Amino acid sequence: MAAKIPRLAIMGHPNAGKSSVVATLTENDCIAIDKRAGTTTASDVYPVVIDGRTVIEFIDTPGFQNPNAILEWFQANENERDLARSFVKAYKADPLYAHDIALLEPVAEGAGIILVVDGSKRIKEKDRVEIELLRLTARPRMAILNNLSKQNRYMSQWQDALSKAFNSVREFNAHRATYAERIRLLNALKAIDQRWEPEVERAVDAFASDWERRTDQAVSTILDLLKEALSYKVSETVKNSKIVFQSGRDRVKAEITEAFEDGLRKMETDAQEQIRGHFRHNVWNVAPDSILGQDLLSEEVGQALGLSRRQLAMVGMAAGAASGVTLDLATAGHSLGTGALLGAATGGFLGVMGGKALAKLNIERAPNTHVFTIGPVSNPRFPFVLLDRIVLYCARAMNWAHGRQAADEEAADKVPDQDVSKHGFTEELSAQEQRTLAKFFGAARRGKASDLEEDCRDIIKRILRGVSLSEIDSRSTL
Numbered sequence: 001m002a003a004k005i006p007r008l009a010i011m012g013h014p015n016a017g018k019s020s021v022v023a024t025l026t027e028n029d030c031i032a033i034d035k036r037a038g039t040t041t042a043s044d045v046y047p048v049v050i051d052g053r054t055v056i057e058f059i060d061t062p063g064f065q066n067p068n069a070i071l072e073w074f075q076a077n078e079n080e081r082d083l084a085r086s087f088v089k090a091y092k093a094d095p096l097y098a099h100d101i102a103l104l105e106p107v108a109e110g111a112g113i114i115l116v117v118d119g120s121k122r123i124k125e126k127d128r129v130e131i132e133l134l135r136l137t138a139r140p141r142m143a144i145l146n147n148l149s150k151q152n153r154y155m156s157q158w159q160d161a162l163s164k165a166f167n168s169v170r171e172f173n174a175h176r177a178t179y180a181e182r183i184r185l186l187n188a189l190k191a192i193d194q195r196w197e198p199e200v201e202r203a204v205d206a207f208a209s210d211w212e213r214r215t216d217q218a219v220s221t222i223l224d225l226l227k228e229a230l231s232y233k234v235s236e237t238v239k240n241s242k243i244v245f246q247s248g249r250d251r252v253k254a255e256i257t258e259a260f261e262d263g264l265r266k267m268e269t270d271a272q273e274q275i276r277g278h279f280r281h282n283v284w285n286v287a288p289d290s291i292l293g294q295d296l297l298s299e300e301v302g303q304a305l306g307l308s309r310r311q312l313a314m315v316g317m318a319a320g321a322a323s324g325v326t327l328d329l330a331t332a333g334h335s336l337g338t339g340a341l342l343g344a345a346t347g348g349f350l351g352v353m354g355g356k357a358l359a360k361l362n363i364e365r366a367p368n369t370h371v372f373t374i375g376p377v378s379n380p381r382f383p384f385v386l387l388d389r390i391v392l393y394c395a396r397a398m399n400w401a402h403g404r405q406a407a408d409e410e411a412a413d414k415v416p417d418q419d420v421s422k423h424g425f426t427e428e429l430s431a432q433e434q435r436t437l438a439k440f441f442g443a444a445r446r447g448k449a450s451d452l453e454e455d456c457r458d459i460i461k462r463i464l465r466g467v468s469l470s471e472i473d474s475r476s477t478l
């Protein structure tokens with residue numbers, strides 16, 4: 001017989017944040033959430049499906065309509081063995097209780113209960129009624145304290161009241177919860193009823209291995225982006241008659257430069273889309289001042305991310321010596337390479353990062369034509385910037401709770417800004433790891449496979465793992 005799937009009904013007052021909790025736990029950002037009360041009007045089952053198999057189910061509900069009447073009935077019938085089931089049986093046909101029956105039906109059939117309360121508000125009589133009513137169902141039950149307006153004054157009162165009636169009481173913020181916090185909450189479900197332990201354990205294991213697989217997919221996406229972007233070239237064959245004058249040559253250079261830069265931007269946005277897919281985000285927004293909202297090739301991004309000048313010089317020398325490629329770092333800032341019509345010299349056609357051109361432009365003579373080629377990227381800073389930015393994007397995708405959706409970050413209860421320094425992840429790596437990456441980038445530029453790819457995979461995976469377990473600051477406010 002197939003194992004029983006744990007099923008939990010999410011209960012609580014209108015606007016307590018029930019749907020937000022379901023959205024975050026099931027990673028479903030399409031569930032209706034709104035600041036107005038009464039958004040959820042019917043109970044809906046949200047299964048978590050991993051590898052085509054449902055591992056746990058959450059039921060989003062509109063909450064009780066007549067809690068006082070139900071409690072009275074429960075108290076009057078306290079000797080019934082299963083109050084939820086008896087109540088449903090007694091009132092199934094009564095239209096007055098249609099909503100409450102819909103709510104209690106899954107509980108009557110054995111679902112556990114998660115009560116969501118807003119711990120920033122004072123406890124009222126109707127809260128006590130619901131707490132007692134849920135206690136009397138005798139189902140496995142957990143209470144989640146959501147501190148919606150960041151008031152700690154009532155939290156300990158809530159803890160006291162809830163811990164008398166629930167098997168477990170936990171604080172959980174459906175807007176800020178990370179993967180690690182979700183797993184901790186699921187793990188705590190094991191304790192609410194020993195009989196559930198094996199099924200919940202299976203669900204938690206499935207979550208963890210799914211997360212591992214998605215992290216691997218993200219690392220592959222990142223490596224593919226790096227290889228594609230660093231070996232990228234754009235060529236255009238132009239008839240000699242079109243470039244007799246300088247203005248004609250400038251036009252071709254401008255066109256090809258734009259095509260090259262747009263190509264890089266598109267590769268980044270394609271990789272971002274894949275990462276959003278890996279982490280199931282349909283709704284997505286970033287603060288306008290975020291480093292993720294700015295142009296990849298802008299000076300701001302170039303300065304905020306990547307290695308420091310000193311680190312870059314160190315890896316440049318190591319990678320250059322190993323591969324026979326001179327990165328010309330001694331003259332950083334005014335190195336323009338051979339055969340190239342570049343940045344400063346031609347009035348800034350090519351993007352410049354850290355004082356160096358992004359790529360070199362070559363013009364080759366052919367019969368009746370000239371072939372203009374730009375690429376691959378020669379700027380030593382760019383690969384680290386590209387890597388940092390896609391890792392940052394990934395950190396955001398991994399840690400952005402689905403219940404937060406596109407929440408208004410300017411709202412009064414916005415989480416206070418952290419004091420984050422604007423620098424990237426690669427800067428924190430060891431010199432050895434930075435050299436490994438630099439050598440891999442060097443091979444990618446030459447379009448060659450590198451035996452360092454697996455080492456780079458490990459380095460990037462370690463960063464992503466640290467980010468998702470909050471061991472590494474994910475700089476989500478960047």
Ligand SMILES: Nc1nc2c(ncn2[C@@H]2O[C@H](COP(=O)(O)OP(=O)(O)OP(=O)(O)O)[C@@H](O)[C@H]2O)c(=O)[nH]1
Pocket residue numbers: 012013014015016017018019020021032033034035036037038039040041061062063146147148172173174175176407413414
């Ligand atoms: N800041 C913050 N806001 C939250 C949090 N959880 C929910 N909210 C907000 O609270 C409001 C209500 O959230 P819902 O999840 O729709 O609440 P609900 O209990 O399902 O509401 P009904 O379906 O109307 O009963 C929304 O504006 C949410 O964005 C949270 O953890 N932090």
Ligand SMILES: [Mg+2]
Pocket residue numbers: 018019020032033039040060061062
């Ligand atoms: Mg709702």
